[in-house]
Amino acid sequence: MSAGQRLIVVLGDQLDRRGPLLDGLDAARDTVWMTEAVAEAERGPVHQQRLVLFFSAMRHLRDELRARGINVRYRCIEDAPVGSSDQGLADHLRADIAHLQPDTVVMMEAGDWGIEHGLQDAVRASGATLDWRRDSHFLASRESFACWAAGRKSLTLEYFYRSMRKRHAVLMEGDQPAGGAWNFDKDNRAAFGRDGPGELPPHPRFQPDTTTREVIDRVLERYGDHPGDARDFDQPVTPDQAQRALDDFIRYRLPRFGTWQDAIWVGDPLLYHARLSTSLNLHLLDPRDCLERAEAAYHRGEAPLNAVEGFVRQILGWREFIRGIYWLKMPDYAEGNALDHHERLPSFYWDGETEMACVADAMAAVLRHGYAHHIQRLMVLGLFAQLYGAHPYAFHEWHMALYLDAVDWVSLPNALGMSQFGDGGVVGTKPYCASGAYISRMSNACGQCRYDPGQATGERACPFTTFYWEFLDRHEERLGHNRRLQFQYRNLHRKSKAQRAAIREQAMRLREQLAADSGSGGRG
Known part of the structure; x- marks a missing residue:
């Protein structure tokens, strides 16, 4: 790489095309760096479809960027020898920085404390400049959550959730919550009667394209003894597919989601649930779109308040709260064992x-x-x-x-x-x-x-x-x-x-x- 060149690090859960990493890419000076996390699969059994999801979603972004003329340095499972569990993302980044010699490495807040610090250490040891970006996918920054948490004896979701509703004006009527209550959880605990849920709207299935089929074949060849079956994979792997999944949920499941969100029925694991978490957590879907679409459905009279509030609470409340806790308490949090439990999981x-x-x-x-x-x-x-x-x-x-x-x-x-x-x-x-x-x-x-x-x-x-x-x-x-x-x-x-x-x-x-x-x- 020549003077002024940048290496843009994009991890498998940072696939937002409009985010801080990919916005304003310059084909003349930027190389995007992406690596499939082979070490995770090599350390022990991992669901085959989990590997397909991450690797296929990453490859779709890789191909989009290359079609735009962007240079992509991409490591895939085919490049790694079997048993290479000792080669993590930081090791690969360190080697590629040494080979490519960029002036600046651009990174964004990661979803894993260990990965984030390992990658940062690799960049700092190389002598390259680290350009650090906040992850704007989330509505509460790490800093804003820490400010909210400061001085509190306990961290209670309900109070955080209310502050987020007010700050982002979601389901609000002036300075009061829509419907006169912040939380309709008491209306969202129904169990199905003896006859069960009845006819359920079918969940969308996304048939694998050529790229995904190639990943499925590689996973079956290399990890065919891992749990699950890669051939059953039907999840969104692009933003367009994720948007279609959101459209389907808002139209067909949201109206009844609230009432039945806690119910279980044998043989029907999906029921009225959104099943959007994969797309959200890989940044294929913007949580703001989810909130806006759900609130609009309520205002149009297409979904009741208890359903919409329950959905909003999961995304604007719980999801943001959990992330805030993670970054506030790590790395010591991972050592927690308050009940002194030590058993292995049953087979x-x-x-x-x-x-x-x-x-x-x-x-x-x-x-x-x-x-x-x-x-x-x-x-x-x-x-x-x-x-x-x-x-x-x-x-x-x-x-x-x-x-x-x-x-x-x-x-x-x-x-x-x-x-x-x-x-x-x-x-x-x-x-x-x-x-x-x-x-x-x-x-x-x-x-x-x-x-x-x-x-x-x-x-x-x-x-x-x-x-x-x-x-x-x-x-x-x-x-x-x-x-x-x-x-x-x-x-x-x-x-x-x-x-x-x-x-x-x-x-x-x-x-x-x-x-x-x-x-x-x-x-x-």
Whole structure:
């Protein structure tokens, strides 16, 4: 590269064509640098469709840039030898800076603390100038979140969410929230009746083009023994496709999304959910477009307020809040293990083979789609891992490996924090613990299961219920004072010493059996 040349670093979750990295590219002086993260797949089992998503979306951007006359330095999986897990992104960047000798390396805030710092170190060690850019995809900058959090005894989503609604004038009527309330969550917890959800609008499927088919073939050749099946891939990989997915959600699912967003129905994992998280987290879709389209649907009378507010809360509230927590608390946050849990994940988290109907159904969705909606993540798969005693970081690693939409900034606070209470109360004020009765209330799974959610001991005891009571018993000294768990502990105290001893015995046998089965159960 000649004098004045720039190397523009674009990561796999930074694919916004209008963002700070690609806006104003100069074909005469700029080279875009992109590298497929082969090391992630080489370290352990990763969902095949996750690899297809990232690699195909990246290659589509690469080809668009080259068609515009932009030089792209691109490393793909075909370039890396099998077993090259020791070569990370920073290693590749260091080598390419040494070869290309740019004057300036342009980088944007990453979605992973370790990757960001590794890449920064590589640039600084090279002697090139680092041109650092803020990620304008998000509506709350890292600095603005830190200012909001400063001096607060606790970081509560609801207060942050209200401040974001006001700041960005979303669902507001003057200085008051639309409909006179900030939060309509109480209207968004319905379960389907005996007849189920009825006829559901079909979710859009995006047939692989030539580029995606090539990636599918490479993934099958190299990672065909990894979870999932690359041939089932049907996700958006370009901004145009992501926009079509948003159009479809606003028209066909948003009107009923709110009411049923917490419901589970065996065999129907997608229901009324948007399934836009992959496009949002890869920056193929702008969250502002999602907010504007949803609010416009409300004002046109095409979607009720409880549905629109629930959708807005996930994007403008929870998504921004989680990112703020991540960057405020890292890197120490990743070490959190407030409940001192150390078990490996049972093997069914990788192969889906279990007699628990709710878990089998959720894992079927994960293995088929690389997706499960938030209640299946939190209150089925996450709940079992927590009650069982899985190491919170192992659960995060599993989540990163199996879900298409997982990026470190969103996975760590959700998986280690909210789901496993590894952060001790930063994200949520109490562990999300429940017995099989909750799952029975929210789904039809228990009617198809050999276990009885009402029993904690005996042959038909539901593992969720057994581990729930044993979890409360085991952590009474640690959690018994939590005011949000007082109802649960009062119920525990109604059980006799003999009942509690029998539950502990049942839990011990079950844990030993699951631990024995999980000897080859993947990472963690």
